[in-house]
Amino acid sequence: MIKVSFFYPSKPGSRFIADYYVDVHMPLVIKRLGSALKAASAEIGISGAMPGTPPPNAALASFTFESVEAFTAAVMPHYMELQSDIPNYTDIEPIVQISDLRI
Amino acid sequence: MIKVSFFYPSKPGSRFIADYYVDVHMPLVIKRLGSALKAASAEIGISGAMPGTPPPNAALASFTFESVEAFTAAVMPHYMELQSDIPNYTDIEPIVQISDLRI
Numbered sequence: 001m002i003k004v005s006f007f008y009p010s011k012p013g014s015r016f017i018a019d020y021y022v023d024v025h026m027p028l029v030i031k032r033l034g035s036a037l038k039a040a041s042a043e044i045g046i047s048g049a050m051p052g053t054p055p056p057n058a059a060l061a062s063f064t065f066e067s068v069e070a071f072t073a074a075v076m077p078h079y080m081e082l083q084s085d086i087p088n089y090t091d092i093e094p095i096v097q098i099s100d101l102r103i
Numbered sequence: 104m105i106k107v108s109f110f111y112p113s114k115p116g117s118r119f120i121a122d123y124y125v126d127v128h129m130p131l132v133i134k135r136l137g138s139a140l141k142a143a144s145a146e147i148g149i150s151g152a153m154p155g156t157p158p159p160n161a162a163l164a165s166f167t168f169e170s171v172e173a174f175t176a177a178v179m180p181h182y183m184e185l186q187s188d189i190p191n192y193t194d195i196e197p198i199v200q201i202s203d204l205r206i
Binding site: 002003005007018022026040041042043044045046047048049051055056057059060061068095096097098099100101102103 | 105106108110121125129143144145146147148149150151152154158159160162163164171198199200201202203204205206
């Protein structure tokens with residue numbers, strides 16, 4: 001299984017509307033990815049390791065698929081629609097990583 | 104529920120022994136955190152968004168707890184032991200984030 005992770009690095013003055021992300025964007029992504037998506041999570045940054053320190057990322061999300069090919073096939077038909085929803089909740093450009101899910 | 108995420112940023116020339124991390128370090132962490140730990144995952148970086156590009160992080164891990172207080176109480180008695188195992192698999196200093204698990 002592979003995991004596709006999205007990071008939204010915290011930047012001074014940047015905008016991130018957590019409720020839109022959790023209540024609108026993520027449900028849209030999950031719906032569009034369909035049965036190829038095996039699991040999904042989304043979290044909103046609270047702090048760094050120490051309480052009261054700023055979180056390195058405003059938000060994180062991850063999506064689990066059987067393979068890189070399964071991810072690509074699932075996302076490609078909806079890429080433009082999903083990408084064009086990003087400005088509705090943030091001006092942070094997400095960093096994307098594909099990983100081998102080991103645990 | 105909260106999620107504690109660990110990022111190991113990829114750096115040129117850095118060392119990360121994935122098998123030790125997955126087969127030794129993570130099981131030790133999971134064992135020490137005990138029943139306070141509700142879920143855990145660990146993944147090894149394959150690429151960025153595009154196949155063949157370097158992953159932003161050599162590895163990622165996340166740990167789910169009921170609350171920040173539950174995490175702190177669970178990790179504190181084992182902090183030194185777990186911290187001192189890190190040089191056995193990497194010279195990358197992990198970045199830690201505490202987040203509010205929304206999905």
